[in-house]
Amino acid sequence: MPHRSDRLAAEPGLIATRAAPRVDGMPALAPALVVLAFALLWFGTLGMRHLLGPDEGRYAEIAREMLSRGDWVTIRYDGLKYFEKPPFHMWMTAVSYALFGIGDWQARLCVALSGAVGTAVSMLAAARWFGARAGLMAGLVLAGAPMWNIAAHFNTLDMTLSGAMACALASLLLAQHPATTPAVRRRWMLACWAAMGVAVLTKGLVGVALPGLVLVLYTAVTRDLALWRRLHAPAGIALMLLVAMPWYWLVARRNPEFLRFFFIHEHWHRYTSTVHARTGAPWYFVPLLVGGFLPWLGLLPGMVHAVTRRAGVAPAAGPDTPFQPALMAAVWALAIFGFFSLSGSKLPGYIVPVFPALGILGGVALAHAQEHAWTRQVRAMLAxxxxxxxxxxxxxxxxxxxxxxxLYRHYAIWAALACALVMASAAAALWLLRRHGRMASVTGYAFGMLLAFSTALLGHEAIGRSASGIDLVAPVGRVLRPGMPLYGVGMLDHTLPFYLRHPLTMVAQADELAFGAAQEPQKWLPTIDAFLDAWRHGPRAVALLSPQAYAELSARVPMHVIARDWRRVAVSNFAFAGELATRRLVSAPPATPAATPLATL
Structure with a gap:
């Protein structure tokens, strides 16, 4: 009887029949395992570090107060009206709390989902125009881009806005494909308009102004005015208004002061002036863009080539100018980057919406890159x-x-580990390229970049844990009671109130709650003297102070130290059980940073 190997060698067709099915050089099961691995890393790390101030704590606490009060219209922060941003992000976070409880990962679930959805729709659009391989590559580029994956794990409005904007871009691209039927085009364009409505409900007028700017610039370059007839604007605008306008109407009806503050102060003044003290040079976003797209910078020539050679363009069926998807993606990225570079207010997260367009172009470049070009990119990242x-x-x-x-000394270990993972990922990508081909190499490289930058972010817990105040929660929670005033003396603590499930009452300095304090002045104490009077003669209370403020005020009124860390001291105006033990624990306080003297408040 012939040996099995001899029989297989003599019957090559049997090998093809019995061999495991393969996709692009990899086993057919590999894509499912890759998606599972990315999903576990993407969502599984959401609760592995505590919230950072100001943004993460602010939006987590607003959503908590929204759910607690049951008021989903008038946004409040520490009990005061807070109209700087619309509510969509906070709505989603409050829903997350209602479904899964209140906590760190629940506060970040909205941004993680936004990043995942933005990645998925970008892949879909890239695959439709440039092929399935380019679609897969686009997803890998986005997942491995540090600005995108870090923003998707940081509780701010920037990623929620970017997810909605990615849906708008992808829906527009899908609607304009020449093989799309009129009915399908209408549905995708309505999805585009609905996504813009969500963007307006997330961060205001930029949700419609930025796509509008992109469309104007694109048609100015291509002279493709026929595109405007394919936007289904009447029905689309109606749908966008249906999504966004009910909340604006309700909040303005209940709060007449809203319209001027939101549209004049938070839009016009923020963009045209430095009123928010978030200044930056015109090139402020350049290093952020370079660093945020660092693992894929070698693709830039291929991305430019995809635009200049009109990648994906098919001859138009009629007299209309053919739609250019690569050019649309490029205009999207450049227009948004330029818009915020000219703004008088700058924060790093403002340019996150450019990354889906960069991911699409990067996917096209990778799909057509030569092996030696990819090898150079990987070796550069290794270096x-x-x-x-x-x-x-x-x-x-x-x-x-x-x-x-x-704290920096502790974080240095994590920074070194992240860099080591970058090296290991690049080395693994070179090995996979030789053994299994480019798709496996790019997949391993993208996963490794996501792992490395996730490690760098998770390691920040070495600094962020104490900054969040989580170690003060247990001792303060044993003293603080529901309804008891919790004063923030000259400081707006963005994270500890969330963990205590107890809003602050501001003292002496309203900080970013100045608008709300002006609307409801009875809900805060505008001077130190007013605080001292309430501390002496008012109900039992707890206060958070900077170490310097504690040193000054404890000489004037009795203060019982509950707990302290390097940035805050928690005190009560009454004796409490276990106070002597607490005093022993805090008798040798850590070195404290400089703080604003109370005399200046």
């Missing part, structure tokens, strides 16, 4: 990882932003 590893001890020398050097 950058090595440089970062050698430079990581510098982190241990930092002592900035009022953060003790000891």
């Amino acid at each position: 950058l990882g090595a440089i970062g590893l050698l430079a990581s001890p510098v982190v241990a020398t930092l002592d900035a932003n009022n953060t003790p050097n000891a």
